[in-house]
Every structure is written in structure tokens, then in C-alpha cells.
Amino acid sequence: MKFFCFHLMAYADLDLSFIEKHPTAWTTLPNSYYDPEKGHRLYNRYLDELEYAEELGFDGVGVNEHHQTAYGMMPSPIVIASALMRRTSRIKIAILGSALPLRDHPLTLAEEHAMIDNITGGRLISGFVRGIGAEYHTFGSIPAFSHERFHEAHDLIIEAWTRPGPFAFEGKHYHFQYVNVWPRPYQKPHPPIWIPSQGSQETIDWAAHPKRKYTYLHTFSPLPAAAKYMQAYRDSAERQGYQSSPEQLGWAVPIYVGASDESARVEAKPHFEAFRNRFLKMPIEMLLPPGYTSVSSMQRMAAVKKSLTADITIESAMELGMILCGSAATVRDQLVEHQKMLGFNNLLTLLHFGTLPEELTRSNMELFAREVMPHLRPLGETGESADPAEPGETGAT
Amino acid sequence: MEQQRVTVTGCTLSLRRGGSGEPLLYLHGANGAPVELPFMTALAGDFDLLVPEHPGYGASDDPEWLDTIQDLAYFYLDFIKHLGLEGVHLAGSSMGGWIALEMAVRNTAAIRTLTLSAPAGIHLKGVPKGDLFMWSPEETLRNLLHDPQMAEDAIAAMPEGLEADPVFLKNRSTAAKLLWSPRLYNPHLYKWLHRIDVPTLIVWGREDKLLPVAYAEAFAKLIPGAETAILDHCGHLPYLEQAGRFVELLRGHVARETAGREKAGAAPKVNP
Numbered sequence: 145m146k147f148f149c150f151h152l153m154a155y156a157d158l159d160l161s162f163i164e165k166h167p168t169a170w171t172t173l174p175n176s177y178y179d180p181e182k183g184h185r186l187y188n189r190y191l192d193e194l195e196y197a198e199e200l201g202f203d204g205v206g207v208n209e210h211h212q213t214a215y216g217m218m219p220s221p222i223v224i225a226s227a228l229m230r231r232t233s234r235i236k237i238a239i240l241g242s243a244l245p246l247r248d249h250p251l252t253l254a255e256e257h258a259m260i261d262n263i264t265g266g267r268l269i270s271g272f273v274r275g276i277g278a279e280y281h282t283f284g285s286i287p288a289f290s291h292e293r294f295h296e297a298h299d300l301i302i303e304a305w306t307r308p309g310p311f312a313f314e315g316k317h318y319h320f321q322y323v324n325v326w327p328r329p330y331q332k333p334h335p336p337i338w339i340p341s342q343g344s345q346e347t348i349d350w351a352a353h354p355k356r357k358y359t360y361l362h363t364f365s366p367l368p369a370a371a372k373y374m375q376a377y378r379d380s381a382e383r384q385g386y387q388s389s390p391e392q393l394g395w396a397v398p399i400y401v402g403a404s405d406e407s408a409r410v411e412a413k414p415h416f417e418a419f420r421n422r423f424l425k426m427p428i429e430m431l432l433p434p435g436y437t438s439v440s441s442m443q444r445m446a447a448v449k450k451s452l453t454a455d456i457t458i459e460s461a462m463e464l465g466m467i468l469c470g471s472a473a474t475v476r477d478q479l480v481e482h483q484k485m486l487g488f489n490n491l492l493t494l495l496h497f498g499t500l501p502e503e504l505t506r507s508n509m510e511l512f513a514r515e516v517m518p519h520l521r522p523l524g525e526t527g528e529s530a531d532p533a534e535p536g537e538t539g540a541t
Numbered sequence: 542m543e544q545q546r547v548t549v550t551g552c553t554l555s556l557r558r559g560g561s562g563e564p565l566l567y568l569h570g571a572n573g574a575p576v577e578l579p580f581m582t583a584l585a586g587d588f589d590l591l592v593p594e595h596p597g598y599g600a601s602d603d604p605e606w607l608d609t610i611q612d613l614a615y616f617y618l619d620f621i622k623h624l625g626l627e628g629v630h631l632a633g634s635s636m637g638g639w640i641a642l643e644m645a646v647r648n649t650a651a652i653r654t655l656t657l658s659a660p661a662g663i664h665l666k667g668v669p670k671g672d673l674f675m676w677s678p679e680e681t682l683r684n685l686l687h688d689p690q691m692a693e694d695a696i697a698a699m700p701e702g703l704e705a706d707p708v709f710l711k712n713r714s715t716a717a718k719l720l721w722s723p724r725l726y727n728p729h730l731y732k733w734l735h736r737i738d739v740p741t742l743i744v745w746g747r748e749d750k751l752l753p754v755a756y757a758e759a760f761a762k763l764i765p766g767a768e769t770a771i772l773d774h775c776g777h778l779p780y781l782e783q784a785g786r787f788v789e790l791l792r793g794h795v796a797r798e799t800a801g802r803e804k805a806g807a808a809p810k811v812n813p
Contacts, residue, residue, distance in 0.1 A: 288718035
């Protein structure tokens with residue numbers, strides 16, 4: 145198994161009483177809540193944590209893109225990846241991902257990712273996402289064209305990386321006379337591509353296509369949903385004529401390792417609940433603007449609207465498998481079991497979440513790296529093919 | 542009114558039609574026109590009233606080609622031609638008013654009058670519009686209707702599970718495609734509003750929270766000879782909130798045009 149240290153870089157100093165006056169930490173929360181002095185310290189602390197991941201033996205670090213929110217201070221994952229690339233030497237840098245449709249000039253992404261790939265000598269993993277609903281409000285990008293723009297921008301970037309330039313790209317949303325990207329990517333034919341998602345059959349069928357075989361990264365949701373969608377990926381690959389490898393599956397999940405089950409729960413509780421019930425919270429109109437997903441997906445989401453927006457405790461999140469929390473032995477056992485059920489080879493650990501302070505973040509990283517990681521390494525690797533169990537009844541996310 | 546299916550330019554529409562007299566084509570706003578409203582029943586008493594559900598709405602097709610309001614403007618010019626309508630009284634509310642404006646700047650040969658209720662289509666710097674895409678269905682009603690009691694009654698009457706209703710979702714998705722960006726306007730429309738050469742009435746609720754009443758004055762300046770009627774104690778939907786007044790204004794506007802035409806003894810504008 146491969147291990148990535150995934151960071152969201154929440155603005156952890158946020159005054160959480162904001163929720164009494166504002167419905168969400170996204171898009172409309174006044175940026176007067178942001179203190180640049182505190183932000184300066186947080187950025188450098190978080191970068192230190194990601195650099196520390198290399199020392200601790202992780203295979204990679206993961207960064208991502210979110211705009212106008214206290215949920216994450218990375219409107220540009222390119223900036224964070226750039227800050228990391230010369231301070232690390234071995235680990236993969238995974239951008240999970242760049243929001244393609246939000247750009248009017250996705251060629252700039254082809255350039256930026258290729259630059260990072262060249263400078264690091266091929267340590268880049270390129271993640272492609274659509275951006276979440278709130279970001280369509282932020283950018284004024286038309287959510288009803290989100291899928292069209294994603295696919296066009298993807299095709300543009302892949303062609304820009306693989307076809308000799310200059311050539312013309314003639315799309316509906318993107319039309320460029322001269323596609324001729326300098327630098328070309330370092331990796332051949334291009335950096336590995338990962339698709340972070342909370343699960344949709346269309347996305348899975350597309351990612352699993354034999355022409356692409358992109359790694360499907362299932363992000364924060366109840367365990368049964370993760371199991372359902374990873375199985376859907378394997379099924380899709382089989383329908384499309386091949387057997388997928390565990391390398392094509394990743395799971396992103398918050399993890400907290402403490403001295404004992406009880407102390408872990410107590411230590412993580414306020415910080416996880418801040419993450420889930422404050423930083424992540426948004427009205428459904430913001431989360432799912434019209435046209436952002438198909439009518440049938442919207443219907444499913446609207447039906448579970450309450451569970452999308454209601455507060456949950458760490459205890460119920462643990463029960464649902466939305467966070468792994470406990471002693472090293474507990475987390476290890478859970479991961480062995482979950483890996484067997486889900487069949488992934490890439491584990492994206494979210495070892496910082498919400499307001500988790502530096503000291504607890506570091507001890508979490510250390511305990512995970514020293515007492516959990518080594519036992520799990522052999523799992524899922526090629527040769528030891530995962531034995532996916534039948535997933536139970538699933539809940540939508 | 543009768544429910545019909547009509548196919549124009551390869552797109553099948555659900556069309557509600559009723560009454561007799563001169564044709565009145567009513568273009569609905571962003572939320573669609575799923576039911577016959579009292580103002581429609583009233584107008585069908587004087588006119589051959591046509592209320593289509595727009596492409597991408599309700600029981601109408603969602604055609605591949607639909608991307609912009611301008612697509613709908615050309616489509617409805619085709620629609621008028623296809624049905625052989627002449628001397629059409631064209632009316633629209635909000636987004637429907639915008640479609641009517643885009644039609645009228647292109648071709649008024651088949652259009653006799655325009656009645657626009659709080660039309661979208663232009664932008665005034667520094668006059669903030671409401672953000673209809675941030676509003677929940679409940680907030681939408683409270684913001685669109687000025688009378689709080691009427692809003693609460695409408696909320697109480699909202700069907701269970703509305704947000705999971707496929708027609709509601711289809712309508713919202715089409716609205717987002719057409720209205721999201723630039724938000725509720727076409728940056729080039731204002732340049733060509735002087736081309737509108739048919740009698741135009743602009744109706745606006747003084748308490749409109751989506752498109753503030755300042756827009757009424759702006760349109761009146763841009764459309765030659767346009768008249769305005771500003772309704773007190775009324776929000777964005779005069780046809781709903783003050784249906785009687787709305788019908789009366791539309792009838793009066795058409796009657797003045799008819800009187801003017803008869804007095805001048807002019808031939809119908811369709812065959813000048």
C-alpha cells in the first residue's frame with residue numbers, strides 16, 4: 145500500500161462563533177474573519193507538516209484547491225506544490241486536484257503542472273476535479289456547463305501533453321489556435337492522473353475507461369459508500385474489458401491515532417466536529433447549484449439533504465467509517481479490514497483536520513507513520529491481489 | 542385552456558392555448574409555468590392566449606442547441622412563423638420579458654405590442670440584483686412576493702419533496718444555463734433596444750427584490766416611447782401578486798394600440 149499525507153490547510157484560527165451570524169464558511173463568509181498574521185503562521189506550520197511527511201516515510205503528499213473559504217487556504221494548489229517541490233526530494237506531490245472547468249484558460253494548468261513535473265523530475269500526480277458547487281457561485285462559472293467544460297479541458301490538457309504542437313484545439317467552450325505547451329511534461333506520456341470524487345457512476349465509467357485507467361480517489365464519505373463506488377470501479381473496468389488493479393483505487397479519510405481509543409476520541413472530537421460541522425457546512429443551494437450534476441444525481445442528493453447538512457458527532461462519524469480514530473492497534477486493524485473490503489492501494493490520510501493543533505497533528509503523524517504504516521505496507525501491492533468482500537447495503541453521500 | 546404539443550425547429554413544446562381574439566404569446570419566467578394561473582384564465586377571455594413551456598422546461602424537450610437566451614429568441618420567432626401567427630401581442634415576465642426583448646430587437650414584423658413585466662436583460666452598475674440561485678424555495682417566495690402573508694401561504698402550499706422533483710430540477714438547470722453568467726443580462730442588448738418599434742409597456746413592482754425598480758426607468762429610457770406602470774406594494778411577480786391589475790394594464794395597453802391603429806386606419810403592421 146502507498147501512503148499519502150493529505151492536507152486541506154483549514155484556517156484553523158477561525159472564530160467558530162461565525163456560525164451564529166453566517167450560514168457557512170464558504171463564498172460569503174466575510175474575509176475580515178481572516179487574520180494575515182495568523183495565516184502566515186498557519187501556512188508555514190502546514191508546509192512544515194507536509195515536509196515532515198517525507199521524513200516520516202510517506203510516499204507522497206496531497207494538496208487541493210478551494211476558493212473563498214476558511215475550509216482550506218489553498219485557492220492555488222500550484223503555489224503550495226511549488227513551495228514543497230524544492231524542500232522535498234523523494235515523495236510524490238499530488239495535486240488533488242485542479243478544478244478544470246473554473247479556468248477560462250485551462251492551458252495554464254497544462255503549463256503549471258508540466259513545470260512542476262519538470263522541476264521535480266517526475267514527482268507530480270495530477271488530479272482533475274470540477275470544483276465544488278460553491279465555487280461556481282464564486283467564479284460565476286455556469287454550473288450547467290460544468291461537465292462539458294471538465295471534459296473539454298481534460299482533453300485539451302492531455303492533448304497538449306501528448307500531441308506534438310503547435311495544433312489547434314476546437315471545442316465548444318475552449319478554442320485555441322495554437323496549442324504548443326512548453327515545457328512538455330517530464331513523465332511519459334504524462335503525469336499519472338487521479339480523479340477525486342464522492343462517487344458518481346458517470347465519473348467512474350469515464351475514469352476506468354481502458355484508454356485512461358485513471359486512479360479513482362474516493363473522498364470523505366461513509367465507508368459503505370466508499371465500498372460501493374470502489375466496487376463500481378472494478379465492475380466498470382470488467383465491463384470495459386479488463387481487470388483493474390488496486391493501484392487504480394485510492395481512499396481519502398481523516399485519521400487520528402492516540403495513545404488509547406478513549407484518549408484518541410477525546411483529543412480528536414472538537415477538531416473533527418469543527419471540520420465537519422463548521423468548516424464543511426453549506427446550504428444545499430451552494431453545495432449543489434442547478435445543473436451541477438444530472439437530474440437523477442440531484443434527486444438522490446435532495447432526498448438525503450438532511451444528512452448532507454445536519455451536524456454529526458465524532459462518535460457517529462466513527463460508526464459510519466467517516467473517520468478512523470483510536471489507538472494504533474485499533475486503526476491498524478480497521479485499515480486491514482477496510483483495505484480488504486475496499487481493495488485500494490493508495491491511502492490518503494487526512495492527519496490534520498479542522499482545528500487540530502500543531503502538537504496533536506505531529507503526534508498523530510508520528511504514531512501513524514511509526515505504528516500503523518509499516519504493518520500495512522504489504523497490503524494491496526501487486527502480487528497480493530486484494531480480495532474485495534461483498535460490500536453491504538450502501539447509503540448515498 | 543387546452544394542453545397541446547407542437548413541434549418547432551425539431552423541438553417539441555408543451556403549449557397551453559385558449560380563448561379567441563388576437564394572439565397573445567406569454568413567455569414565462571425562470572421558474573416555469575407548470576399550471577394555469579388566474580391571470581391566464583382572465584386573459585384567455587380577450588385573446589387567443591398561448592403559453593408555451595420553454596425548451597428545457599417542464600414537459601417540453603431539452604434540445605441540444607439550447608445554450609443562451611438568444612437561442613430562445615430565434616426559436617420563438619420560428620414558433621410564431623410556424624404557427625402562422627400575425628399581429629402578436631407579446632408579453633413576458635422576468636426571463637420571459639428578456640426573451641421578448643431579444644425577439645423584438647431582431648424582428649418585430651409579426652409583433653404588435655410588447656408588455657414586459659420586470660424583464661431581465663440589461664445591467665445597471667451599482668444596482669445590486671437578488672441572487673436567485675442562493676435562495677432556497679422558501680426564501681425565493683419570500684423574496685419574490687412583497688405580501689408576507691401571500692408568501693407564507695405559497696410556502697404552505699409547496700408540494701412535499703419539491704427539491705427532488707425532476708421537473709423542478711430540470712427547470713432550475715435550464716435557468717442556470719440561461720441566466721447564471723452574465724447574471725440575468727446580455728451585455729450587448731442595451732445597444733440595440735432603440736430598434737424596438739412597437740408600443741411597449743413596462744410593468745414593475747416597486748418592492749421588487751430580484752430586479753430593483755430602478756431598471757424600469759432604465760428600460761423606459763432605452764426603448765423608444767415605452768410607457769411604465771409602477772405598482773405599489775408589489776414584488777417581482779405582478780401577474781401573481783396583483784393579477785387583476787396586471788391583466789387590466791395589459792388590456793389597456795393593447796386597447797390603446799388598437800385605438801391608435803383604427804384611428805390611423807393603418808393596415809396591420811404585418812403587411813406594411
